[in-house]
Amino acid sequence: MTLRATLQARLAERRERGLYRQLKTLEAAPSPTAVVDGRSMVAFSSNDYLGLACHPQVIAAQQEGARLGAGATASHLVNGHLQIHEALQEEIAAATGREAALVFSSGYAANMGTICALIGRGDSIVSDKLNHASLIDGARLSRAESLRFAHSDTAALARQLQRARNTGGNTLVAVDGVYSMDGDCAPLAEIAGLCREHDAWLMVDEAHGFGLMGSEKLPVAGSAAAMGLTGEDAPILMGTLGKAAGNAGAFVAGSRELIDYLVQFARTYIYTTGMPPAVASGALAALQVMQREPERQQRLRNNIDRFRRGAAERGLPLGDSTSPIQPLLLGCDQTVMRVAAELATQGFLVGAIRPPTVPVGTARLRITLSAAHDPAQITALLAALDSALEDAGALSTGSSEVRP
Template identity: 50%
Template sequence: MASAPSLTEAALRRALLEREAAGLRRLRRLVDGPQGPEVVVEGRRLLAFCSNDYLGLAADPRLAEAAARALRRHGTGSGASHLVSGHMRPHHELEEALADFTGRARALVFSTGYMANLGVVGALAGRGDTVVEDRLNHASLLDAARLAGARLRRYPHADAAAAARLLARAQGRRLLVTDGVFSMDGDVAPLAALAETARAHGAWLVVDDAHGLGVVGPGGRGSLEAAGLDAAAAPVLVGTLGKAFGTFGAFVAGSEALVETLIQQARSYIYTTALPPAVAEAAREAVRIAAAEPWRRERLRGLVARFRAGAAALGLPLAPSGTPIQPLIVGEAEAAVRLSRALEARGIWVPAIRPPTVPPGRARLRITLSAAHDEAHVARLLEALAEAWRGCGGG
């Protein structure tokens, strides 16, 4: 009988070496100074195309000033969870601003998007219920269904007809769950078809628009706004504050009954300390700016169009995406790492995204654009990509 693998230091080291050999070891790079188009990475200034700071707000002095004022007024810590004594005025005002921004009755602030997804799925589904999800949904949405103890059924990417077939066989309460903008692909879910599918099968549609809010849609209200869908079509909207809103945290927006249910039942809301109040104040300033400065979205759209036209002229196989997430699919993990290194040698920072974050054979450079970039930055990126792609055997 084979002996059970034992947990030893040597076994951990061996597994790490195997990862390394397969080009799958994940490394953290040390950044000095603020986020922005140029960042200092381990002492070297690089032009970065990898953050989710789509509107260029992460280092905006108005957010820092809002946080500084709140630090002086409210201190650093919230001291407790929301349900004990940690629900402070900055959290409450942020929730009101988010409800207003998303056009929903209420919003509830969570500490992270990961926790918002665990909380909302766990509060709405459990044993005996069915959660139907896109195969490429964010890991937190897939983990949420597993942790809830619900039946998790996954459909091929963006295939609303397949989702309908799974819902037709579903038992218990039904949730249909999708990213709005897919985090590693940049494409937008077929939301109108999914909303119709959910309606036809008595399911609730949950849309995690972490990468769409602030960016997509004429007013930046996200992929639901772009699809012309209201709260009746998609009763649960999840958003994050650490991406376009340049700060940290997340929220669920929806009806009065939904938010009150989450306050009673979302374990990742109940059993954790509330956000630092200064972060909530900075996020509220970001929401105000996202609504008041549409030029940021216009500039971003111009940069995306300029990048795609340049990449097409170079014959680069970009995935179809109209959002600031512009993946260049490379294939094998080692090849993606080589291309990323070749870009870095030319002063450009785009880390390789490898399995299990993306499916095997679909390793990529996830290139992201920001309103903080300008045309000259995009031109530098294209020039470096042209050389690095040829040097790595592409094209």
């Protein structure tokens, strides 16, 4: 069969299964209103949790950073490492309470490069079954023995850690701090304890925790800090700059030795062009704003509480999440698409998430909240959800269709 015929057949199969993905075109980043395919909508699908993507100081910093060049012109190790990258790394290290940090072009690159640099044949990687795709793919490409455990099941993790210990080699445990589709937090304190017991290294993906939570001393460091973990407990910390920071790129933070090691061995860092200076400048400004304006975190928490209270009053089948990610679990792929389409007609952009992004039978609306949403927008979304779910016949059956 020709390449074109093969592609056409596979695309047709995806359409028949109702899993075909289509791009939406926005005129600008949602703030949180957006013009989508020519229509004005309120976006509840963005990861701009603190509303920094359109912050005037962040945009001004990006524009000033562009004066340093449209691009870094080469990989960091050739001649693409600028003073603005160094300043950003120092700010990240301080914000996370780590000795050093290293910026990557994306969270996917950071996870893949770090995992493959740290472990290989003869080693083991133990992963939560609901880990982000970048952690899953990093585990596959590392060629280490890949062991998985049921979501946040620490007893299952302990069994896998014992298996890994029996086979010898080094063991890396990789988990999301906050899970991107369920919005729940990993039991990091228990996981860190098991890692100490079994001499394993803990890697925490803080893509959806960095900037939003932390400790009194490190208020934006992420879920690991919020649960009291130190750099010894979680020696490998990955975070993104395209979510709470509203920019792009990612970082790994840890000991000075870890960062020096990744500069030598992380192929996704070594063999790619450096982050554009405008992005580094904007991300640096965003980190400074989020630390200078803790009221953004408080507004976000208030919005999460407001949404969950309203959803509970209406009996909506929400997942158990206190993060900005609020999954409305419907189970049926077709129902999710119908409800999302109805919400769009009422002026709300909400993500409809289906397999293979989530397990079969767990399709959901992925509603994300931001500090930039006002109470009236949240109230209006709840009313629209009520009517859309009723029209789709999902209010009485949604909760029974999802996994426990």
